[in-house]
Amino acid sequence: MNGIQEPFADGASLLHRLDPRGKVAVAAVFAATVAVAKAVPAVLAGFLLSLVGLVLARLPLKQVIGRLLVANSFILFLWLVLPLTYPGEAEFALGPLSVSREGLILAGLITLKSNTLLIALIALVATIPVVTLGQALHMMRLPNKLCHLLLFTYRYLHVLEQEFYRLVQAMRIRGFQPRTNLHTYRSCAYLAAMLLVHSYDRADRVFQAMLCRGFHGIFYSLRTFSWHRRDGVFVVVAVLALAVVLYLEWGLPGVTVRPG
């Protein structure tokens, strides 16, 4: 059993020590800006900024790259589809298919954007333990239900994971080996169904236990965070850096930095 891990949450770097509220706010604004940006220089600037964040967070590079590879394996499909289907000027031909220049640019832009967002979120949000993140979101006045959905999911994901492994072990000790046959499909379906039933029952019992302790639909938070000078500095620097990205994207009237 390996448990659900938060490999990036432990650390003592500057980014780890910052107030989670500041980091979440900056991450949200940054993500929104990069997501809507269309100009290559703006996205490139965002990419550089996210790399700066990654360096500041001093995370194990190998694991970060591992995660990026997983996400980029999905983006690979875009490279297979977009250049061939996006209308535009033909850059070159692959047999009967023509590869459009616009398609290539778009695929490249999407790749750059996705990686920028991933790196920024790893540096800013993955460096917060999930529990703290939930409490920080609560402090930022996000809807109660959403915050608690996050915390409950996290809390019981571990329990469900254990239940899953227990069931899998119970199958294994009776000699179950997954093969490509009906028996395997049926057993896996039973496993999934049993996990669902267990989760439902568990949710029921948790709710009963909460009722027994006087729960009446309102959650109270005990957590307090302290906002330091360095958090203020971080937010100001982040805003200035974001201003550069915004300038590169929308620019001043008359100054076009758009490609093509």
Add this chain to the structure above:
Amino acid sequence: MSEPLIELKNITFGYPRAAFPVFQDLNYQLLPGKHIGLIGPNGCGKTTLLHLIMGLLRPQAGRIVVFGQEVAKEKDFVQVRQKVGLLFQNADDQLFCPTVIEDVAFGPLNQGKRPAEAIRIARDTIARLGLEGFEERVTYKLSGGEKKLVALATVLAMQPQVLLLDEPTAGLDEPTKHRLIHVLRDLELTLMIVSHENEFLEHTVKECCHVHSNSCEAIPMEPRRKWF
């Protein structure tokens, strides 16, 4: 004789689609200050009895009277739960907050205590159970025995007058069982303990009741062996 704290009158209860009802015309009284053990084979309705008292299940017939008040609706049971605590069989069902202190403070906060007051009560309760230093521990990372003790703390923090325990020793090692015995003995509460372990009951209760579908008869206990 003093008034019973909890009274079940002619209770009939059956689970949906079950061949037989669990209880048929059951009568039972829990008197103040009693320490009662509930015993009986699996499926005889011990847990069901506790859940009926807490209002987690509703009887098909009969009346439940708690602290002299008849309780029937959810609103009534909200009051019951302020004074009667239930320790669940599985501590994982009970602990849902990220940290121990938050979980223990959950009940007091629901009772309308201010955060500072709730934290004070939580810390006191944690200390009373010898769990000092556990405040900031993450609940899902505790061991089975620690979870059980923390779950007990979450119930005791609400300062109940009656404590119902559903198989509190299930899965616990000997040292933790002994710790639990000491904690329960020091409580000045009315206790009702469901357990299959005679030895544990011998050390915690003065009287055992065998749960049947239509009665809950007291059976004499053998003189307690001196263990501690």
